[in-house]
Amino acid sequence: MAGQTHGNRSAVTCHLRCGDACFQAVPNPTQNTSETSYFRDVATKVLSRRSVVGTGVAAAALTAVPALPAAAKPGTGGPKPGGGHGHRHPLPFTAIAPAATTVDDVTVPVGYRWDPILRWGDPILRGAPAFDGARQTPEAQAGQFGYNNDYLDIIETSRNGTRALLVCNHEYTNEGIMFPPGTDPATVIRTAWAAHGMSVVELRRRRRGERWTYVPGAPLNRRITLDTPFAVDGPAAGSDLLKTAADATGRTVRGTMNNCAGGTTPWGTVLSGEENFNQYFRATGTDPRESRYGLSPTQDSRNWRSVDPRWDATTADFRNEPNRFGWIVEVDPTDPTSTPVKHTAMGRFKHEGANVIVNRDGRVVAYMGDDERFDYLYRFVSRDRMQPGNSPRARRHNLTLLSEGDLSVARFTGDGLEDGVSDGTGEWIPLTRGGRSMVPGFTVEEVLVYTRLAADVVQPTKMDRPEDVEPSLRSGRVYVACTNNTDRGKVGKEGPTEPNPRAANKDGHVVELVPGHGDHTTDAFTWNLFLICGDAASAGTYFGGWTGPVSPISCPDNVAFDSEGNLWVSTDGQPSAIRVSDGLFKVPVEGPERGRVQQFLAVPSGAETCGPVIHDRDGSVFVAVQHPGEDGSWAAPQSRFPDYVPAGGTPGAGQFAGPRPTVVQVTRTR
Template identity: 80%
Template structure:
């Protein structure tokens, strides 16, 4: 039963999600549900483009597996030559793949010879004076000093040559009020506490020697919580725009807080980027014009009722009409300076950012790749105006901290190449939205391009993708990997050789190859690297690999190890292939290109987030997000990671329910 609080915690009845419960649909909806996709423009769909590529491949055997395509061209990319994955060295992180894990298993499942340890859990005190976690006595003040909820993007940045100290940086995407608070908790306490549970955490770690599990340092000097009350500076061409001004901020240059922070990236100059994603769900809006509806803003969708204690969440008023425009950005945080002001970068555009990942081009310009996590939305690229300055001097660092403040934004159009050469599936073009920092979209000012990026992109006819989430450039081969999680909105009428399923419930990974290895070039080629699924899924394809693979569905976040292997975390397998979500290793080069091998599985109801692979250190890290998400305070569906027995909640402040947790997996 839903806890009896003084505000509604559940979404509106009837809004169910293709891959999640109704509760979760409202919290982080991206795939098919009864809520219409915001993009209704008549631009091309990825399935139409892929038709040319995959129609050349015949279905073989049982009709469930697409025949292998010849391996992608092994010609080196100029920016970073492709290389064999191992070069004859012993594998840094050897493991025997685990089998698929049942969704009822409430534990982290790891390979033989490995163990897992919890580094940080929701509610662990990290700031000086923060109290120990007590789920029955939560307050906004306590949560503001404790590790936040639903950890997502993660990085472990070593800060000593000995490898015995590090900084953990983590996003806190959203909250599950139904399982966080006991019945009868006052509405204002709930709202203000979850405001403090959103945002980001920076936490110092320590250990005795390399290879050991990390422990966190409570009250350490660099520890920091960033919440919905933290001031953010706005920079870039839209800073100070009338489109960003509110009654509380008539300058349009300071935003209070960040929220729904999903994935992210770490820059070469040591800062962390975080993407603001499903911000629309928190606002009451009119939903009567395209600038709102294109971003999923609608009337009467804010079931949390935050506007009852703060008018900024009511965008139907003249005072706060622009408040939603102040979210949906890439934010940058300096984890080494707890006094620094985080920044929202308007030059990188506003949409439902999954994250942003950067690479330094040969000419020194910084190139960031970004996905808009919505059905039928787009893939973006940002190129900095200025160039990166190497070194750790104060002057170089100050310069690099401004690299994302000015530059040009473009959006991807993917087309088939029509050639049956077995090398590339198609060609692509980056279509500019700004050039030399100014709009090139007819009818849109520069400020409008950046604040209403989706609408501006619609005009130039890019390719509609199936929920492009994490987009990662590889530093080993110079290619870019795009995780398209799923899109069950595709109907039976749209089935073709490229899509032999009535709906794309399993997702795929696209590999982009910049022409000439130059990430500033406006042309590229692309390949379908993975078409995911299990033995019951028609049309599977795994980068040319024809041997056995671990079943994989709904790719979400991706990362690379020191050898250039791609690691893929999933979100949606329980609904798609009826197995727990997990983390998978996939070589992208050599004879084992496309060989999917499962490394771990997360507990019941959880999603695998923020993978970090320190293979030379024998460690893998994941953020276990929303374990037991469909339970309640009275009837938890997970007891991870503390496994407190039922009935122990009132004893010494113990909490019998689930706690989102950062986990480290190490070799025994």
């Protein structure tokens, strides 16, 4: 999820999505004001050099970077035989025209169709009732597909391609759309708890290339909610900083929330990032360890503390409850009886997600972004090496890989010139190493629980909301989606200004990192600006060296790869930035079409494009359509996706007159 620069979005909606950090007219207590370098300053130097040496030379140099050994990654379009350029792509399409923000439909290219797989409220557990929007209960929602689907993967589980597992995050709730007026407040709160978390759902189809359908009540189906027990592992497990009146051990947390993006590991588990957790708590606001995370006395507009005191962090009993959120969690979708884990070794901040690659020495490396204006890019390197295969012994070992390792944060510089090519340089600054703190004045537990404050001390580079960060399994390069930052240039100054698009960065950009010597564990890297987004006619845009026509693109959020290594970018914020609906875009990262942006689909009114999954050799693309019609209300919905019950009409069984967040599959029709 994005949600920091929402233009004409209502203040109420912004607060529901992100808390007070979204508000443009008031100071943001979460915002990083430490004295570190700014990415804009560094990028300006590198861009000016690129204009001298020529974009063609820079692009050519990048294609010469040695590729890393490919690693198997379930559920993704990793390298396969026959990939590469010079032949017809398995998902040929003609780019669509940008869709108007009033279009309440999924717009796809000619020759394709879209179909819903799962909608909010669809029953997935055995015994769960059919969805009834007017009479929701916490018990019903706990057995139904949750709200605001975000990270998504479709993991095939049979050799003939007829069975799969759908794994999905449920980020947050919008109670004004979900519940009719007059619903009992306690029922609203407890139902919202059950609508958060994650879902695991079995899918079936008759043969490859067909559309998937979900299987209600299937053995592996699972709902993970704010009542699901989570184990805490890593160096901070059992720390006094994690103990509460309800958990004197500091090793068991009840639930997960605000789960945004994620990643699927090479050993078949799913990682999920806990992002804007601060908005659910009331806190004192007097402790910088709280305010640096956006905790304050006025954040909890949902008033969850009226039902459960754990949401009131002003009390001695639950002062540490916010410290138990903001982690990367790991779920085994193949074992519905397993206990999900929160990994403290990977640090605590507003995690967008985490994506893993196996380094050539067998250690695994996870890249992570902290989705806040002026916050940082992180890397985790496991202590142990991955064991190949899927034997019980190897699986048990690999499930511990994210429990111990080294955490570091990125610093970018702009003085890297090699062979006349304008690549920036950078380094990973250690926060922990060998189980020890590398930050003066911080214990290892403090580094991991208060990672933002520890990172401030070592002076990394402030980024423009780094969201999804994903390594290419084909080339080994890493792509960082920086969604936007309208405050760029305003830090230290009072009041808003009218900055230009680059200084204010309303459109965002994508950074390309190249690990030093092809080694993801080394502390050195080079980098380039791959995309500087916006309408191509706008000043300052850049598209990887491509100078031909492109689809306008703004506010990159999530990224994915197809079987040939092309980057696919989903967006969140285009309605405010360039006045068109959000969408999904294909962008080659190498070869003669490097940087050519082509729009594949657009989502309905008010929606964000989340969790893209590209199964191009199967003829399918999947997206999670999140928060359609988000600025509407129960009485006046601004979207009727996907059931399209007309105003005044009577919904059929399992239908709803208003919008429902939905997982969509797009397939070829010819």
